[in-house]
Amino acid sequence: MEEEIDNEQIRVFLDSITEQFGFEELSETKNTSNEFESIEIKTTTKGVFKGRNGHLGIICSFVENKNLKPSFQRIFSNQHSIDNFYEGEKYLLCLANSKIYSFNIDFYNEINSVIDEIDYEYPLTKREYKIGIDNENNFHILLITTEIAHFMVAGMLDDNQEEEERVILSNKLESSQPFFEFKAPIHFDWNKLLGDKDRQFERICELLLQKESNITSIIPIGKTRASDRGRDFEVIEKVGGLNSDKQLKWLVQCKFSENSISPSSISGWTDRIIEHKYDGFWLMTNNDITPNLFDQLKDVSSNEDYQIKTRFWQRSDFHIKLNVHSELFTNNDIFEN
Structure with a gap:
């Protein structure tokens, strides 16, 4: 897929890739009726996909903010760079905006699997990670932006995840003491x-x-x-x-x-x-x-x-x-x- 593809091709391409992960294109169904019949009207938001009952999402890059729900508009207009990641046993922890934001680690791994699958068919040259915040609804998401789409993981609403991960890590360190002394690893860039x-x-x-x-x-x-x-x-x-x-x-x-x-x-x-x-x-x-x-x-x-x-x-x-x-x-x- 080296040639450039247009918006509709991107949409169809993402639909075919994400279907195997249980994603569906976002749609809304309304029922109306008159004296003769009941009518079902289905409206599809093209280029917006959701998975895991709404815990995961994908928005194609061509989708304009004005066509998104107000909560997503607020999230895209209020993004913060991530200073540190911690991939724990149960949660992904992100430090951004001087706060800790947490996410289900299985959902995070799943959205990365989706991106890797896309990268195999359509090589991606960038992945930008940020936290998007909707202050009005006290809600946050992990945003992974590529050249063709924004990939999203919904954040955890409660705030004890870092304490859980601290206990898990502390137990691991304690059990490791008979074998080796803890030394912070070097980050080779x-x-x-x-x-x-x-x-x-x-x-x-x-x-x-x-x-x-x-x-x-x-x-x-x-x-x-x-x-x-x-x-x-x-x-x-x-x-x-x-x-x-x-x-x-x-x-x-x-x-x-x-x-x-x-x-x-x-x-x-x-x-x-x-x-x-x-x-x-x-x-x-x-x-x-x-x-x-x-x-x-x-x-x-x-x-x-x-x-x-x-x-x-x-x-x-x-x-x-x-x-x-x-x-x-x-x-x-x-x-x-």
């Missing part, structure tokens, strides 16, 4: 990579691979950004068995990206695995992978016809590994201080 971000990400991947105890060989192959694929490595991994050890030969692909990684971002990898007789494909990316790509990687690894192993490190994995080996990446020439 991908925007602060020095120089060529693609090359620096490849360096990070190679340094982290060297820290993997079972890796016996790392050989760079190809060139950076070759065919927009990213740098590849050939990696040999020693795997222990009950009677003997064996070696697995992996094709490792490093993919630095500003957006989520979809199947189209790494097309043709199965052909390269088969052609060069690799045992598996190992994707490394600083971003997230879309649900479609996750399913594809899992499906291939369980397909007896291919017999290809798959592995991936994505954003959350790199956050952990960069902190585990933080001595490699602080006060050096990879990230800005």
Whole structure:
């Protein structure tokens, strides 16, 4: 879907994508009658979708504010940037406008799944997160804005969610004390990579691979950004068995990206695995992978016809590994201080 699409195409496209998540285009039905018959009149608000009984919503970018309900008009005119996110066990907590706003974490994850599904079909270049507030009705929503639509999650009306999450987190910390001392993690900002971000990400991947105890060989192959694929490595991994050890030969692909990684971002990898007789494909990316790509990687690894192993490190994995080996990446020439 590289070509531009008009408003009606966007509406139909979103309708087809969101239907599988239980969204419906917003409509209102009125019954009138005369002396001869009863008449049902259905009015559809084109480009506005709701799901989860109104807890989730989507408004196409072409929908004008004047065509929205007054509460939505107030929300769009009263937006605040989010200073901090906390994705908890039960709630998403957002700090904005010097206040804490809370949302059901399952609803938040669901709306992100919708966006990822859309991103697979129509690559999105931006996601802007804000809090929209309707002061008149004491109501707030999480607004995720992309170039084609605004995605919304309704906020929680009561105000004890942060205390619940504090108790859950405190219990986790207490139970972890026999194993390790708490230390605040370092936030590595991908925007602060020095120089060529693609090359620096490849360096990070190679340094982290060297820290993997079972890796016996790392050989760079190809060139950076070759065919927009990213740098590849050939990696040999020693795997222990009950009677003997064996070696697995992996094709490792490093993919630095500003957006989520979809199947189209790494097309043709199965052909390269088969052609060069690799045992598996190992994707490394600083971003997230879309649900479609996750399913594809899992499906291939369980397909007896291919017999290809798959592995991936994505954003959350790199956050952990960069902190585990933080001595490699602080006060050096990879990230800005």
